[in-house]
Amino acid sequence: MSLRLRVFVSLPLIIASIPSSIHAQESMDKLWGDRVVKLRAENAQRGQLFDEGNYAMFIHWGLYSLLGNEVDGKTYYGIGEWIMNPRMAGIPVEKYKQLAGQFNPTNFDAKEIARIAKEAGMKYIVITAKHHDGFAMYDSKACDFNIVDATPWKKDPMKELAAACREAGLGFGFYYSHNQDWTFPGGNGGPTTDEEGNPATFDDYFLKKCVPQVNEITTEYGPIELVWFDTPGKMPKEYVQQLVDLVHKNQPRALVSGRAGHGLGDYQTLGDMEVPRENIEGMWESVDTTNDSWAYAWYDEYWKSPKEILHRLISCVGRGGTYMLNIGPKGDGSVPKRAEQTLAAAGEWIHRYPQVVYNTAASPWHHALPWGDVTRKDNTLFLCVFDWPKSGKLYLPNLKTKIASANLLSGGESVPVTWTAAGDWAVINLPPQAPEKLASVIQVNLESEPIVDPVWALDPGMDTEVLAEFAEVENAKKGRKRWMEKFGEWKAVVHAHAFEDGGHASWEIDVHQPGEYNVSLTYAGTGRLVWSVAIEGGEKIQNQQNSSHNYQTFPIGWMNFSKAGRYTVSAKCIDGDIASASLKAIHFEPMQ
Structure with missing residues (x-):
């Protein structure tokens, strides 16, 4: 800051x-x-x-x-x-x-x-x-x-x-x-x-x-x-x-x-x-x-x-x-x-x-990434990897600034790692095992100030959760909901709710690797609810699942993104106790 x-x-x-x-x-x-x-x-x-x-x-x-x-x-x-x-x-x-x-x-x-x-x-x-x-x-x-x-x-x-x-x-x-x-x-x-x-x-x-x-x-x-x-x-x-x-x-x-x-x-x-x-x-x-x-x-x-x-x-x-x-x-x-x-x-x-912690600035992505989070010092990014990618590839979406060097840190050691660029995406090549149990750190030095398009992007190697907080809503409402689990123990969520006829929440999604993705929704509500998820100009899926009061994640089905690029994906509740439906997030898991 x-x-x-x-x-x-x-x-x-x-x-x-x-x-x-x-x-x-x-x-x-x-x-x-x-x-x-x-x-x-x-x-x-x-x-x-x-x-x-x-x-x-x-x-x-x-x-x-x-x-x-x-x-x-x-x-x-x-x-x-x-x-x-x-x-x-x-x-x-x-x-x-x-x-x-x-x-x-x-x-x-x-x-x-x-x-x-x-x-x-x-x-x-x-x-x-x-x-x-x-x-x-x-x-x-x-x-x-x-x-x-x-x-x-x-x-x-x-x-x-x-x-x-x-x-x-x-x-x-x-x-x-x-x-x-x-x-x-x-x-x-x-x-x-x-x-x-x-x-x-x-x-x-x-x-x-x-x-x-x-x-x-x-x-x-x-x-x-x-x-x-x-x-x-x-x-x-x-x-x-x-x-x-x-x-x-x-x-x-x-x-x-x-x-x-x-x-x-x-x-x-x-x-x-x-x-x-x-x-x-x-x-x-x-x-x-x-x-x-x-x-x-x-x-x-x-x-x-x-x-x-x-x-x-x-x-x-x-x-x-x-x-x-x-x-x-x-x-x-x-x-x-x-x-x-x-x-x-x-x-x-x-x-x-x-x-990584002291005297650092906010991430240029403006939000967390599927594998962890980023802090920044001038033209240096510190990638904090909490979920080590099994594929050995760590994706940095829509980074428009060129990378000068990348190093995997381990205590007092710094080991260079290679990377490739594919359009605006950078892919860092990592060893199969994480050097740290809690969070591993990769230092990325950029040639100039980081420029990033913070649009949500689907990670080709792991589940990507996109919160309703980042959605645009139409004929629905988006707001903050707070409640207590015990007295004074506050929980909170930004949710999409109050779905009317045709009401939906939508996100702009960037897809780097086309193919099949399993789509799930995290939501709360009463009884069994039917949800529909659609790609604008593409396929639509819908499914009935039970609901919960505390935001469980339920699978809806597979969707295909036929080519790399930008898509608009929407979700809406279409049947059941629609008035109770409260959407927290949508998930995309690549089917390998």
Whole structure:
């Protein structure tokens, strides 16, 4: 990404050290020279860690972590930081406040957390100073409901973590819930009267707690890279502006998240767990978590694998953005071991291939390719291959710039590979085995700036998924659909739906290798649905398949593309409960 501070409207053990990778890193430093970006917080410019580091750690840790989603012997399934809310356990304010007397996180180790982040390849840490529950995880003078005054631990972990980050060369920042506060009178969702029974207004909360606390976190913990506000709701614009101005006054180098509200943030923050499928202009971030819950939940052992972490990270960097990945420490302050393991394994890969992640630009294809994704540095492309082609041929469609050289990277080694050009397509010849288990990297040096036609193209060697997000619709609708699998665990899809008579979704498809392709659709709906897929001016197929609520993929049949070139392919629901039909993607698998 290039550093462009733009304003957007926000959208609602195991590996203690890696000595083998150190030697590989030294070799890579020699190989890549000044291409290896060594960003450290103390010499970074405003926003540089965000803009060029591209990878950060988010930490949700608070009083709620002590419960781990279990209250009075009952487990509540969903995001742990909302456990107090009526939509979860509905814990009364006074009962929740009493939990502070049991909060004694003696296993908290700030240096260990900084080590985990650094070995994961992350460039800064953002941690919850105060979440919606109103409990301050630092020594706040604005409210005695804080970790120093209200707990037996009597320590300020934020002082320790800020110091540990500085020592490790990492940036440091705070999450602060500026609108919601469920325990302070007048806060959104909080008590409507004070302790004396007098009516409390939002101004009471904002002036007595919110503004003083934002002032505290931006003046008492050294240099701050970022203040991450959240859930502005209906907070008046002038209030948000006051907070943003306060952050910029106290911390001129700091960025403010897009979720401050009213378009007043310094960059755009996408929805929770949202990884975009198409390039996004300007500065933006995706926020995600290592399992399903942001805060610690005792039952949640569904961890993202190292490969999935890398895939989502490179997808964000390849779309032009930053990826901030969350961990949820336990109530005792310790980091779940499996979260540490998976971050460390992904981090080993990043330390071997730093040039792929840091200070890189978006893919010129504007979307992922069937085998993986691409990041770019000037006239150099880094092809990150997650699915190694069995044919030994990796296809680069519609690349109009000539290739100067191509090399397969493996740790500190760089092995030249051959390629051929067929029209605008380049075909790179690869060995039968991938050199990396997680993702292999091919460096392609171009003769000039990459020029690519980003039209969707069918890979001759593997399944190509083309999302409805990229379709044109007629007599149908295209929009974003969000739902929760569990409370707070958001899923999202851009889908084609509301098919009327003659309604369809269509795509322009580039075919390099003519022949037979098996066509499948990923969709949801009710009962058995009949779908039709057609090539404009060519053959049409249709089939009935059962539907699902969670977007399964169903085969429709074979289609023939008789010659190389551009085609328009359309899909529509023609029978069954058409009103329920929701199309996510179309797939083309070459029949060898």
